[in-house]
Amino acid sequence: MANIATIEIDGKKYEFPLVKGSEDEVAIDIKALRSATGGVITLDPGYKNTGSCESAITFLDGEKGILRYRGYSIEELAEKADFLEVAYLLIFGELPSAEKLNKFHSDIKKHSVVDDDVKKILDAFPKSAHPMGVLSSLTSALTAFNPSSVNVESEEEMYNAIVRILGKFPILVAWTMRKKKGLPLYYGDSSLGYVENILKMMFKQPNEEKYEQNPILVNALDKLLILHADHEQNCSTSTVRIVGSSHAGLFASLSAGISALWGPLHGGANQAVLEMLEAIKEDGGDTKKYMAKAKDKNDPFRLMGFGHRVYKNFDPRAKIIKIAADEVLGDLGIEDPILDIAKGLEKEALEDSYFVDRKLYPNVDFYSGIIYRGMGIPTDMFTVMFALGRLPGWIAQWREMRLRKEPIGRPRQMYTGETERKFAPVNKR
Ligand code: ACO
Numbered sequence: 001m002a003n004i005a006t007i008e009i010d011g012k013k014y015e016f017p018l019v020k021g022s023e024d025e026v027a028i029d030i031k032a033l034r035s036a037t038g039g040v041i042t043l044d045p046g047y048k049n050t051g052s053c054e055s056a057i058t059f060l061d062g063e064k065g066i067l068r069y070r071g072y073s074i075e076e077l078a079e080k081a082d083f084l085e086v087a088y089l090l091i092f093g094e095l096p097s098a099e100k101l102n103k104f105h106s107d108i109k110k111h112s113v114v115d116d117d118v119k120k121i122l123d124a125f126p127k128s129a130h131p132m133g134v135l136s137s138l139t140s141a142l143t144a145f146n147p148s149s150v151n152v153e154s155e156e157e158m159y160n161a162i163v164r165i166l167g168k169f170p171i172l173v174a175w176t177m178r179k180k181k182g183l184p185l186y187y188g189d190s191s192l193g194y195v196e197n198i199l200k201m202m203f204k205q206p207n208e209e210k211y212e213q214n215p216i217l218v219n220a221l222d223k224l225l226i227l228h229a230d231h232e233q234n235c236s237t238s239t240v241r242i243v244g245s246s247h248a249g250l251f252a253s254l255s256a257g258i259s260a261l262w263g264p265l266h267g268g269a270n271q272a273v274l275e276m277l278e279a280i281k282e283d284g285g286d287t288k289k290y291m292a293k294a295k296d297k298n299d300p301f302r303l304m305g306f307g308h309r310v311y312k313n314f315d316p317r318a319k320i321i322k323i324a325a326d327e328v329l330g331d332l333g334i335e336d337p338i339l340d341i342a343k344g345l346e347k348e349a350l351e352d353s354y355f356v357d358r359k360l361y362p363n364v365d366f367y368s369g370i371i372y373r374g375m376g377i378p379t380d381m382f383t384v385m386f387a388l389g390r391l392p393g394w395i396a397q398w399r400e401m402r403l404r405k406e407p408i409g410r411p412r413q414m415y416t417g418e419t420e421r422k423f424a425p426v427n428k429r
Contacts, residue, residue: 009037023059027051034412041412048309051233053241053406057090057396058232062310067317069230070094078320083225084108084194087392090230091162091399104163109190111167112197115145118172122179131176131384132262138172140255149249152402161250162395170194173388174201177381195222198388203376216331217375221385223324224368227317228386230393234309236260236267240394241401242409250398257394258387264304267365267390270382273305274369277338280345285337287344295354305366306349307358317364325367329374339370 004015005028014036017029034041044050059068067074070089077086081095088096088104096104121141125134142165150161175185178201188201189211196213199221204211231237239260244253261267280290294303308315329336346362349355369382377385 007033009040021054022056023061041414043414046309047233047238052238052409053233053401054404055232055397055400056093057400058230058393060232060310062308062312065311065314065316065319067231074227074316075320078223078226081226082193082195083222083229083389086226086229087166087395090392090396105194107159107163108167108194111164112171112188112190114142114168114171118142118145119175119185122175122185125179127180127182130262131180131381132258132268132387134176134179135172135384135387136255136258136262138176139169139251139258142168142172142251143249146251149247152399158399158402162399165250165254165395166391169391170198170201170388173384174198176384177202177378180378180381193218195225216328220324220328220371220375223320224371224385225389227320227364228368228389228393230390230396234266235263236390237394237397240398241406244398244401245406245409250395253398254391254394257390261387261390262383267383267386269304269363270365270369270372270386271379273342273365274338274373274379274382276304277341277345277370280341281337285341287341287348290345291348291352295352303345303349303355303360305362306355307360308363311361311363312359314361315363318362318366321364321367321371322362325370325374328371332374334374336370336374338373342366342370 003018005018007014007016014033016033019027019029021027030042042050057070059071060066069077069086070093072081072089072095077089081089084105085095085101088101118138118141121138122134125137146164151157171188174188178185184206186201186204188197190197192200192213196218199213199217200211233241236257240253240257243256244250248256264272276290280287283289290301290303293299293301294306325339329339346366349360349362355361365386368386369379372382372385373379
């Protein structure tokens with residue numbers, strides 16, 4: 001293939017370099033398009049064809065259903081690695097040695113406290129507040145207690161900021177849930193592994209002498225967090241990168257990412273899936289009725305947990321999660337009719353030409369909520385759990401963006417409004 005793309009506009013030809021990624025993906029480098037053509041831009045709402053950056057963190061091939069973090073397949077990482085190792089891998093590019101991993105964990109533990117004033121902010125929220133709103137606000141509030149901006153030229157400062165947020169974020173997550181459940185806030189147990197500590201912080205009851213770890217839950221949460229840890233330039237990650245590109249701080253960029261993740265078309269889908277499955281159950285379990293609604297263009301209903309912007313054959317994470325859902329519920333001895341409805345819906349959709357033709361398959365969130373529910377996590381906390389998993393990915397992407405000295409993100413637009421018109425004053429009363 002020639003290394004040049006030619007674009008012809010009004011009979012005039014312009015040449016642009018083609019660039020190749022390490023997996024042979026091809027992109028037209030149009031950095032010089034506007035200046036070369038005297039103002040022509042590309043129009044691509046939703047950035048369906050636009051590469052916003054070069055990145056060495058995550059590779060995915062939506063057609064083949066491949067997802068790799070730093071070259072390692074998601075299947076292998078989910079089976080053999082733990083979440084903290086994966087976090088280190090994503091952020092720093094290589095798997096840590098045992099020594100580096102120990103140091104990473106102990107540095108995180110040193111920062112596993114939040115200022116007491118954060119409790120006051122949490123207390124000011126009504127119990128009805130959505131946990132994602134609370135989490136986003138508390139993450140942003142951390143800037144007030146850690147006001148100095150990170151000098152990204154200093155590896156040490158960068159590292160300190162990273163271990164600080166990895167230490168504090170699980171506390172915010174656990175406190176958000178405890179507040180919702182009316183439980184007293186609890187700081188956790190530094191003798192535990194990262195994921196075990198998260199579970200204890202979330203679930204320890206006030207009168208409980210000793211919190212017994214359930215290895216099934218630890219394993220399931222570890223896996224879920226790994227599967228959610230990064231997903232290249234999705235809506236929330238692009239948000240983190242674009243906010244960070246103005247040199248806003250790490251915590252502010254993460255808080256923006258949390259807000260972006262909240263929506264039901266993105267991370268909020270896991271909550272929406274469960275609510276949908278509950279509604280179908282309440283309505284008598286008639287999956288066919290809901291399939292028809294999903295296909296009816298006059299009905300706004302969508303089959304939540306189905307479809308993905310990039311996966312057009314299957315979502316490799318969904319495959320792993322479906323098996324995990326079966327295992328976790330089986331191991332915990334839970335029989336959940338919701339799981340049967342989900343399986344029924346999936347089977348029907350996979351045989352239905354509407355879904356097949358549009359390449360709509362279950363995504364990662366179709367089954368994750370069922371596991372979270374089995375673990376005793378309230379439905380409106382599901383997206384918070386997603387944020388907890390995505391944290392290392394957001395950090396890795398923010399770090400990469402700053403280290404590569406990317407310019408401020410500032411897209412162009414095609415203006416379709418009124419051309420200039422004269423202001424005619426009206427008589428105000
Ligand atoms: N149910 C019914 N129809 C659907 C669904 C669905 N879940 N998803 C897409 N379609 C249809 C659209 O109506 C459209 O049909 P048309 O071509 O006849 O107009 C076609 O499939 C293409 O859909 P788009 O919305 O254009 O696809 P896009 O790539 O923009 O959206 C998205 C992807 C947002 C994930 C979409 O599939 C969706 O809304 N799914 C449900 C929400 C969801 O599960 N989100 C989680 C995504 S995973 C994650 O963020 C972790």
